[in-house]
Amino acid sequence: MTQEPVDCRAVARRVEALLDGELDDTAADELRHHIDACEHCLEVADLVDALKRIVHRSCTGQVAPPALRDRIVTQITQVSYTRIEFHEPR
Numbered sequence: 001m002t003q004e005p006v007d008c009r010a011v012a013r014r015v016e017a018l019l020d021g022e023l024d025d026t027a028a029d030e031l032r033h034h035i036d037a038c039e040h041c042l043e044v045a046d047l048v049d050a051l052k053r054i055v056h057r058s059c060t061g062q063v064a065p066p067a068l069r070d071r072i073v074t075q076i077t078q079v080s081y082t083r084i085e086f087h088e089p090r
Helices: 008-019 023-036 037-060 066-077
Strands: none
Touching: 008 023, 008 037, 023 037
16 A cells, blocks of 8 residues: 655644644654654654743743633633625615
């Protein structure tokens, strides 16, 4: 069975899912194999991994004050929209 070549753009879009363990074993193995063989994709994977580590390190340890959390949750759960209609001149 011959495998289709992996598109580097597809790797870039899926590397975060790979790092998060969200891919099945077959897809993860296929991406890892490509990343190991492709310098460009290895750099992309390393960059995404480094960025995820920075975000994780920067976002742990502090908790928003309860009043701020309540305001954020309230704003997130409220739904609002603006309807704009355009009419052709007659």
